[in-house]
Amino acid sequence: MPRTTLSAPRSLARLSLAAVAISASLGLNPVSAQRTPAGSLSAAPGAALAAALPDLPESPVADEAAGNLRAASPNAAEAELARGCRDNLLQNGDVSTFTMGGSTNFPPSVVPGWSPSVHSPQVSPTPGFGGARGWLLAWGYGQGGESFQQNVNLPAGTYRLTLATRQHNASTNPTPARYRVAFRNGATPNPWGTPGAATLDSAPMTNANWATQTYTFTTTTATNVMQVNTFNANSTSAVRGRPDRVSWMAYDSFCLQAVKPEARRRGMTWVVREVRNGAVNVGNHAGTNPYVGDTPETAILPMLCIRQTGLPVPAGIVPDFYHGWSGGEVRLTTPVTGSVLNSPAIANGICAAQFGTGWRMGEFHDGNGGHTYWAKLGHPALLEAFRAKTKFWAAINDQPANVWNSVP
Incomplete structure (x- = not known):
């Protein structure tokens, strides 16, 4: 051919x-x-x-x-x-x-x-x-x-x-x-x-x-x-x-x-550690990382909010540096996606929108020490979080461990 x-x-x-x-x-x-x-x-x-x-x-x-x-x-x-x-x-x-x-x-x-x-x-x-x-x-x-x-x-x-x-x-x-x-x-x-x-x-x-x-x-x-x-x-x-x-x-x-995984920011999370005499101790859990954050911004969790009004220390609570007294009341928001927490102002605004004037996001040092502190138990969601060991977003003001300032 x-x-x-x-x-x-x-x-x-x-x-x-x-x-x-x-x-x-x-x-x-x-x-x-x-x-x-x-x-x-x-x-x-x-x-x-x-x-x-x-x-x-x-x-x-x-x-x-x-x-x-x-x-x-x-x-x-x-x-x-x-x-x-x-x-x-x-x-x-x-x-x-x-x-x-x-x-x-x-x-x-x-x-x-x-x-x-x-x-x-x-x-x-x-x-x-x-x-x-x-x-x-x-x-x-x-x-x-x-x-x-x-x-x-x-x-x-x-x-x-x-x-x-x-x-x-x-x-x-x-x-x-x-x-x-x-x-x-x-x-x-x-x-x-x-x-x-x-x-x-x-x-x-x-x-x-x-x-x-x-x-x-x-x-x-x-x-x-x-x-x-x-x-x-x-x-x-x-x-x-x-x-x-x-x-x-x-x-x-x-x-x-x-497909390379998308770089994600992280935020620090806490838990309810103890409930006693109308007070609640909030603070770190085994996986908390107050230096770079521990939970991806994609997580949907409640957020810790606080209103400090100079409340006296309740009977039976003995504060120290790691278990300080905040002088206020804490509550938990409805769950929010971490990625919406783009700034302290946004986080504080969520607390104020849900609980009123004077409320802001709870911060690592609010007990005048660090890692945990005591506050007034004023919200039933805290009891549920204690029973379920639910994590929630908390802020820290001197480390890049928040969603808005952590390194992806």
Whole structure:
């Protein structure tokens, strides 16, 4: 068969595409259904149905020696930055590097970073998302099909995945089609029926043009593989001998990034330590940190308020430096999110709004010492807090341990 040579520049800055040599008849028809060697997927549910699908001819490719068709970025980091994917955790995420073998299947074609999980997904050397050459293709139905994967090394954490997909436009493609991206510890021969540590299932899709999808997800365990498969919910798709009922999805431009936790401020919290003779002792608990704060600003807790009026020390209370007498009454507000406490004025205003003139946020040194102090018990919420060991926001005026002045 005569050979045609194509060459085209990549659209990304400073990238070039090596000369391509493929058959002029390459159409990448959606008929990839080569079987995996017998027994290699014996554990897969639905394997008998998948095996019943007939072998179909692959898209024609010129009789070229491996290596004649390449599309490689001279600088992978530059390529990722150019397409807006800094610190991509995936190799060859835009499928810009590949080597065509004797078929569009890989293998025999080679796509660095990517490998088949189930049966024989394909790589296309034609323009994909953004106009750059190279994208992946896989068919699937409710219980079987093709799957591909990439090995990863993801500690437990939060990640963001973006990819471009489209339903492959073919008359044998029932709509809508769907896809699954799952992060696992080891690939499974049955990705259709096995969820991962994180499982990202698309909505039903009918788009014939490329569209990007973005997911933010959290894993609580480390994972070492990202596995991708196509599927659909067409009840007739599992009918034995009906390859025309499988759906096809095209995939390109994978970008996987770690999401750094948002820096948060902290505030100091206290508890009710003792109730005696109409008085209450408020102060530190085992986790209190009066130097940098101990509780994230996202916590929703009551706030300590005080009104000092020169009250005498009650009978039975003997103040000292660490258990001073405040000369006032304390109360607890309704729970507030710490992030609203952006200044002492705001905190004091909350106390005044709930309890009246003269009330302000309770402070570390209000007992003329530190760490704890006594005050008049004037509010039933304090008794409930004592019984439940509820924490509440308290202020300190000489340390960066408040939400408004702690260091994120």
